Amino acid sequence: MTSPISRYRRELGVAGALVVLLALLAVMAPAFFRAANLRDLLVANAPVLVAAVGMTLVILARQIDISIGSQFAICGVAAGLLAKTGLPMPLVTAGVVATGAVLGAINGALVAGLGLPAIVVTLATMVVLREGLRWRTEGVWIEDLPERFQWFGLGQAGGRAAIVLAAIVVFAAFAWGLRHLAAGRAVYAAGSDPEAARLVGIHPRRVVFAAFVFMGGLTGLAAVLTAIQFIDVQTSAGAGLEMKVIAAVVVGGVAISGGRGTLLGTLLGVTLLGTIGPALTFLGTQAYWERALQGAVILLAVSTDALPSLTRRPPAAA
Amino acid sequence: MLLLALVVVEMAYFAHAGSNFFTAGNAAEVLRASVEIGLLALALTAVILTGGIDLSVGSLLGLAAVLMGAAHRDLGLPIAAAALVAIAVGVGGGALNAALVARLGVPPLIVTLGTYSLFRGVAEGFTGGIRNYTDFPPALLFLGQGRLPGGVPAQVPLLVTAAVFFWLLVHRTPVGRGIRAIGFSPEGARFAGIPVARRLLLVYVLSGAMAGLAAVVYAARLGQAKADAGSGYELFAITAVVLGGTSIFGGRGSVHGTLLGLIAVALLQNGLRLSDQPAELAGILTGVLLLGAIGANRLVAERSRA
Numbered sequence: 100m101t102s103p104i105s106r107y108r109r110e111l112g113v114a115g116a117l118v119v120l121l122a123l124l125a126v127m128a129p130a131f132f133r134a135a136n137l138r139d140l141l142v143a144n145a146p147v148l149v150a151a152v153g154m155t156l157v158i159l160a161r162q163i164d165i166s167i168g169s170q171f172a173i174c175g176v177a178a179g180l181l182a183k184t185g186l187p188m189p190l191v192t193a194g195v196v197a198t199g200a201v202l203g204a205i206n207g208a209l210v211a212g213l214g215l216p217a218i219v220v221t222l223a224t225m226v227v228l229r230e231g232l233r234w235r236t237e238g239v240w241i242e243d244l245p246e247r248f249q250w251f252g253l254g255q256a257g258g259r260a261a262i263v264l265a266a267i268v269v270f271a272a273f274a275w276g277l278r279h280l281a282a283g284r285a286v287y288a289a290g291s292d293p294e295a296a297r298l299v300g301i302h303p304r305r306v307v308f309a310a311f312v313f314m315g316g317l318t319g320l321a322a323v324l325t326a327i328q329f330i331d332v333q334t335s336a337g338a339g340l341e342m343k344v345i346a347a348v349v350v351g352g353v354a355i356s357g358g359r360g361t362l363l364g365t366l367l368g369v370t371l372l373g374t375i376g377p378a379l380t381f382l383g384t385q386a387y388w389e390r391a392l393q394g395a396v397i398l399l400a401v402s403t404d405a406l407p408s409l410t411r412r413p414p415a416a417a
Numbered sequence: 418m419l420l421l422a423l424v425v426v427e428m429a430y431f432a433h434a435g436s437n438f439f440t441a442g443n444a445a446e447v448l449r450a451s452v453e454i455g456l457l458a459l460a461l462t463a464v465i466l467t468g469g470i471d472l473s474v475g476s477l478l479g480l481a482a483v484l485m486g487a488a489h490r491d492l493g494l495p496i497a498a499a500a501l502v503a504i505a506v507g508v509g510g511g512a513l514n515a516a517l518v519a520r521l522g523v524p525p526l527i528v529t530l531g532t533y534s535l536f537r538g539v540a541e542g543f544t545g546g547i548r549n550y551t552d553f554p555p556a557l558l559f560l561g562q563g564r565l566p567g568g569v570p571a572q573v574p575l576l577v578t579a580a581v582f583f584w585l586l587v588h589r590t591p592v593g594r595g596i597r598a599i600g601f602s603p604e605g606a607r608f609a610g611i612p613v614a615r616r617l618l619l620v621y622v623l624s625g626a627m628a629g630l631a632a633v634v635y636a637a638r639l640g641q642a643k644a645d646a647g648s649g650y651e652l653f654a655i656t657a658v659v660l661g662g663t664s665i666f667g668g669r670g671s672v673h674g675t676l677l678g679l680i681a682v683a684l685l686q687n688g689l690r691l692s693d694q695p696a697e698l699a700g701i702l703t704g705v706l707l708l709g710a711i712g713a714n715r716l717v718a719e720r721s722r723a
Contacts, residue, residue: 163526215711216665218470218526219655226652227704234697342534355527387546391538397531398517405521 109352109360112403113367120374128381136377142259142328144373145266146321147343148366152273153314154344155365159277160303160310161290161357162210162217167318167344169228170202171337174322176232179241179332182248188327191248196319202228203315207308225341232334241332249330262324269317274362286310291358339390346393347372350400372396424681431688441568443687449570449638451683453478453631453647455676456576457654459583460627462675463620465658466587468600468667469525471621473514474628474654476536478647481506481632483540486550486642496557503636504629510536511625512618519617533651540644550642561637572634579627584672596620600667649700656703657682660710664718682706 104111124131150167157164177198181191202224209220250258277283285306288296293303326332351368353360375396376389457474464471485503488494494502510532517528563571587593595616598606607613628647636642661678663670685706686699 165530209708213712213715215708215715219659219665219707219711222652222655223704223707225704226649226700230697230700230704234695234701342530345530346534349527355524385542385545387544388538388542390534391542394531394533394535394538397527398535401523401527401531402517402521405517405523 107361107363109404110364110367113351113364113371113400117367117371117374120371120378124378124381128378128383131378131381138259140373140377142262144369145262146324147340147347147373148266148369149269149324150318150321150340151344151347151365151369152269152362153317154348155351155353155360155362156273156277156286156310157217157314158345158348158353158355159286159290159357159360160307161293162307162310163345163355164203164206164217164221164311164314165341165345166202166206166221166225166228167314168337168340169225169232170199170315170318171322171325171340172334173202173228173232174199174319175326175332175336176236176241176334177319178323178326179244179248182244183241185245188247188251192320192323195323196316199319199322200312200316203311203313203318204308206315207311210311211304211308236334238334240334242330244330244332248327250327258327262328265320265324269320270362270366277362282309287358289357342390342393343372346397349397354404355401424677424684427681427684427688431684431692443691445564445568445570447680447683447687448573448576450687451679452570452572452576453634453638454650454653454657454682455679456579456627456631456634457624457650458657458675458679459579459672460620460624461654462658462661462663462670462672463583463587463593463596464525464624465655465663465665466596466600466667466670467617467620468603469518469617469620470529470655470665471514471525471624472529472651473510473532473536474624474631475647475650476533476540477507477510477625477628478632478635478650479644480510480536480540480543481629482636482642482646483544483548483550483644485632485636486553487543490550490552496554500557500633503632504626507625507627507629507632508622509625510628511622514625515618515621518621519614537644537648540646544644546644548643550636551640553636553640557633557637558640559637561634561639572637575630575634579630580672580676587672592616592619597668597670600664600669602668652700652707653682653686653703656707656710659707659714662714664714665711669718678710 130136150171154164154167174195178191178195181194182188186194206217206221206224209215210217246252251261253261277286285296285301288299288301289303289306296303322337325336347368348360348365349355349368350371351360351364351366353364372393375392376386379389379392380386457478461471461474481503484506485499488502489496489499514525514528514532517523518525560571565571565574587596595606595611598609598611599613599616603613632642632646635646657678658670658675659665659678660681661671661674661676663674682703685702689699689702
């Protein structure tokens with residue numbers, strides 16, 4: 100029986116890194132802990148968490164989706180356009196989630212249906228969707244949105260609360276479902292050994308397809324939660340989102356080879372990576388180094404995973 | 418072969434739809450534009466043959482270009498030395514990928530996804546996002562913009578040399594056979610006595626070196642080096658490789674296929690531009706082409722297994 104400490108080794112490691120970072124900030128830049136700043140961080144990272152929940156499902160199923168940034172941009176534009184047609188915000192949200200789900204289904208059909216490798220498929224759809232959107236909109240932002248668009252019409256405080264609440268609900272629901280529903284265990288099974296899963300009656304291809312669809316839908320929700328924070332919709336939104344989200348998930352301990360990891364880890368990963376950027380600013384470093392730091396954190400996280408295996412036989416080529 | 422037919426179709430279509438497409442001058446320009454992607458794609462072929470992938474080549478190109486610019490302008494190095502700096506940066510970056518993949522056994526996908534961010538990020542941090550290196554000497558610019566006797570763009574011999582090198586390596590040496598064996602079955606290759614870690618080190622370092630060389634050509638062609646150099650090149654390089662028939666799962670493929678795939682991609686971009694099509698269409702069609710290519714590869718694989 101593995102003890103909880105060894106089972107959650109990775110999550111504890113990330114939590115530890117987060118504590119160290121917060122301690123550093125407490126000493127060198129206590130202004131970080133002002134209520135307004137913490138609140139802004141919470142609101143800014145809530146959509147990232149929602150998207151990361153979706154990406155967790157995909158990576159657990161032994162796949163990957165780097166088209167999330169382009170999906171996010173399209174969903175944001177869809178949110179603006181739908182709102183301008185006069186639909187009430189709940190319907191707008193539903194429509195955008197559906198849009199995202201459809202985009203996810205395209206990836207899912209190519210990967211699960213045709214058996215094409217996810218990295219290449221989503222590389223292609225990332226470019227096709229992004230360039231298609233740019234062609235269609237010519238880079239023009241969506242403006243003149245109805246009043247009830249921003250903050251769901253609830254005003255700034257109410258809107259912020261709604262965003263954070265939505266993220267908490269989504270996270271809790273999926274965390275519970277992954278652990279307690281048969282469908283959740285099917286994701287782990289399909290990701291760790293598709294053949295074994297098939298032998299016990301799970302359909303790995305259906306699981307993969309569903310994972311991509313859920314990811315698309317959650318990306319749509321994340322796009323709405325982000326779009327309502329502003330008065331215009333940028334058609335260039337979502338740039339670099341794939342790296343941020345994948346980094347958070349991988350740092351949180353979800354193995355890229357599938358079948359291993361928890362949403363708790365993803366939550367810690369989102370928190371850690373969401374804190375690094377602003378921490379840099381508060382500590383006086385230039386913001387230009389953020390992407391380099393993201394990359395370094397990813398590499399550090401996956402390397403420390405692999406270090407114990409150095410003492411054993413050299414591993415096979417991936 | 419399907420790919421050959423595609424190339425012919427492209428040429429026919431663009432000769433009709435584009436202005437000035439089917440001329441010797443334009444052919445030279447197509448060649449010129451494809452050298453950088455070609456260098457990346459040649460090295461990527463070897464990487465993908467091992468069953469791996471390298472998403473960081475575009476970012477590494479950017480980093481190498483920027484550091485070359487800094488070495489020349491800020492450190493005052495002569496341009497030849499600065500070019501060597503670019504290649505050294507490429508080798509270093511490739512070595513980082515190689516160490517994580519070959520020694521630590523981390524999946525190449527996530528390693529190169531991380532270095533894709535890291536290299537671009539370091540380039541951005543180093544230049545503060547805005548610095549642009551521009552005063553390159555005419556000697557360098559000739560490499561990128563000049564023509565040799567006969568109308569051949571000056572950088573083409575580099576591509577030809579690299580193509581011959583990679584073709585020989587992959588198709589005529591035991592090293593190449595080992596590379597393919599690793600992609601076909603890593604464990605089997607190990608039991609057959611192939612030094613897997615060393616071969617992986619080689620292909621990723623070569624990939625980095627080519628990125629560094631491509632950076633030199635890039636700076637020579639554009640006369641400038643910014644942090645965003647090489648952005649998106651990985652898509653075109655991977656497309657050229659996969660279009661050429663190399664399986665993304667490894668073990669199957671050819672260097673000459675990649676060259677043909679490179680021509681197909683270069684013709685597409687050039688032809689679209691000359692037909693006055695919007696810039697976005699090139700990206701969209703390349704993406705669709707990539708999907709079609711892996712779909713077709715998949716069908717071939719299924720049929721040969723059935």
